[in-house]
Amino acid sequence: MVAVINDPMMEEMLIRERREKGLDKFDEVWEGVYMMSPIANNEHQWLMLKLAQIVSEAIAPDSLVYPGVNVSDREDWTHNYRVPDVAVFLKGNPAEDRETFMLGGPDLAIEILSPGDRAFEKLDFYASVKTREVMIIGRYPWQIDLFRLDGRGLKHVGNITPGDSAVLETRVVGLNWKLLSGEKRPGIEISSMERVWKL
Numbered sequence: 072m073v074a075v076i077n078d079p080m081m082e083e084m085l086i087r088e089r090r091e092k093g094l095d096k097f098d099e100v101w102e103g104v105y106m107m108s109p110i111a112n113n114e115h116q117w118l119m120l121k122l123a124q125i126v127s128e129a130i131a132p133d134s135l136v137y138p139g140v141n142v143s144d145r146e147d148w149t150h151n152y153r154v155p156d157v158a159v160f161l162k163g164n165p166a167e168d169r170e171t172f173m174l175g176g177p178d179l180a181i182e183i184l185s186p187g188d189r190a191f192e193k194l195d196f197y198a199s200v201k202t203r204e205v206m207i208i209g210r211y212p213w214q215i216d217l218f219r220l221d222g223r224g225l226k227h228v229g230n231i232t233p234g235d236s237a238v239l240e241t242r243v244v245g246l247n248w249k250l251l252s253g254e255k256r257p258g259i260e261i262s263s264m265e266r267v268w269k270l
Contacts, residue, residue: 128266129246131162137157141154148171158177213256231250
């Protein structure tokens with residue numbers, strides 16, 4: 072469902088109320104349009120935390136991993152920003168830490184889909200801020216899609232579903248990803264040259 076609020080006072084009151092109650096953590100602004108997201112469900116939040124921990128363990132200690140961070144393409148960031156569920160900034164990434172936001176894209180952005188999520192519509196933005204890879208983890212049904220930056224934008228390089236023998240490689244962080252069949256939900260297997268993690 073989409074709600075359009077044409078009353079500026081109602082809009083201001085609703086946004087203020089969301090901020091006061093801490094409900095705005097994953098809200099975004101797309102070219103001046105305020106996008107409200109519901110609080111992620113427990114599975115989503117757990118995956119977000121675990122993925123951030125695993126990627127943190129797998130990369131160099133002087134790189135940064137955020138479980139949610141404001142990413143913008145401009146100094147006045149509040150008019151255009153996205154909040155990936157996990158964002159990885161490797162050493163040497165040209166993005167600038169502006170305390171409340173990152174000016175420039177991460178090396179890897181991970182989006183975990185919730186019902187009604189519009190993560191696929193963020194790909195042009197991520198390409199514009201030079202995000203090198205974007206992984207989208209779908210849960211309804213389970214599927215992982217990987218996109219990689221080339222000269223023309225973010226190109227779809229593959230997807231996997233539960234039980235596939237194929238793996239996806241996030242080159243920027245040197246990890247291989249696989250979806251395992253499971254009873255309650257598929258398992259996610261993440262591996263590096265040295266280690267294997269299972270969620």
